[in-house]
Amino acid sequence: MPTRSVHTQGQLFLAFLRIGLLGFGGGPSMIPLVHAEAVTRHAWMNDEEFGDVLAIGNTLPGPIATKMAGYIGYRVGGVVGCINAVLAVILPCIVAMVLLLGLFTRYRDQRWIQGMSEGVMPVVMIMMAQLTWDFWQKSRAALGWIATLVMGLVAGGLIYWLDVHPGLVIAAILIAALLRPDRSRRARTEADG
Amino acid sequence: MIYWELFLAFFIPNIVGYGGGPAIIPLIENEVVGHYGWMTSQQFAETLALGNTLPSPIATKMAGYIGYEVGGIGGSLIASFATVAPSLLLMLAALGTLYRYRDSIKVKSMSQWVRPVIMVLMAYLTWSFLSEGVASAGWIHTAIIGIAAALMLWRFRLHPVWAVLLGLVYGGLLLG
DSSP states (O other), rough: OHHHHHHHHHHHHHHHHHHHHHTTTTTGGGGGHHHIIIIIISSOOOOOHHHHHHHHHSOOOOOOOOHHHHHHHHHHHHHHHHHHHHHHHHHHHHHHHHHHHHHHHHTTTTTHHHHHHHHHHHHHHHHHHHHHHHHHHHHHHHHHHHHHHHHHHHIIIIIIIIIIHHHHHHHHHHHHHSOOTTHHHHHHHHHHH | HHHHHHHHHHHHHHHHHSSSSHHHHHHHHHHIIIIISOOOOHOOOHHHHHHHSSOOOOHHHHHHHHHHHHHHHHHHHHHHHHHHHHHHHHHHHHHHHHHTTTOOOOHHHHHHHHHHHHHHHHHHHHHHHHHHHHHHHEEEHHHHHHHHHHHIISOOOOOOOOOOOOOHHIIIIIII
């Protein structure tokens, strides 16, 4: 048995290592890769179970890829499997970040390194603008543009004008969503249908 | 103390950050740059730029790297733990209960209602990167790089790594 469990842990590690290294584009882009490893390649779960785990993962905050890795790792290899799978997904790229940015920081006083740092700022600004736009689009599709704008303005006013911590604003909204009466659920479903 | 601060700085964004990895970025910036002042806005932008060129989730890359910068390997572990563990433990502990509520309108409202707030945080971060860029590189260079990056990402749908490389090369040659 020990050899078998070592073998399983090795498989888990390699599977999630591949997912972590091929998952360009962040968490959500990794879901098909997780599916390919966990369902197609290793048959650790079937399609239906995978869909359920994904749906449940999406009801919780935080990055989706590590939730999937941790859950599948736990099911296949217990607590060790859970830690093993999460580390396999996140560790290689954290090490790469530390090494690359460490190199960058060491030569920070070089003028051309400083120039590179300045040159990358507008690129990040564009990426952030893209994310802002994505969230505007998704929010408008779900809530309509008036609600999105009003909620956005109120939240912005609280956070940037009254200096309320954004975590508090979001927590208040989450609680309001949880307390929303169930009756509107049926009304909403009918309206949507 | 620093470990506790690191834990909080990454725990809070991840526990309220509905909407996946990218939603967490402005919340982390708020803690790391705004609240604790561990990094300048420019350092945060560099981290984000490099993070976007590498695979794997953005939230854990940011946590692992910033944790390392602030508190060494221990800091990196704490920040990664605070990012991954809370929602994962919740998922393992309450799988059955969560399963029953996966289609609930309440759960859907949670992620939908949070989006406008995240959008505002992102818009603000965009603005602060823009003003930072203009202050350090001037508006002409900022406009040239910004428009080129926008064309690459939005029009030609290239991978972010090319836009980041463009910024690095342009900056290294012309802004140094």
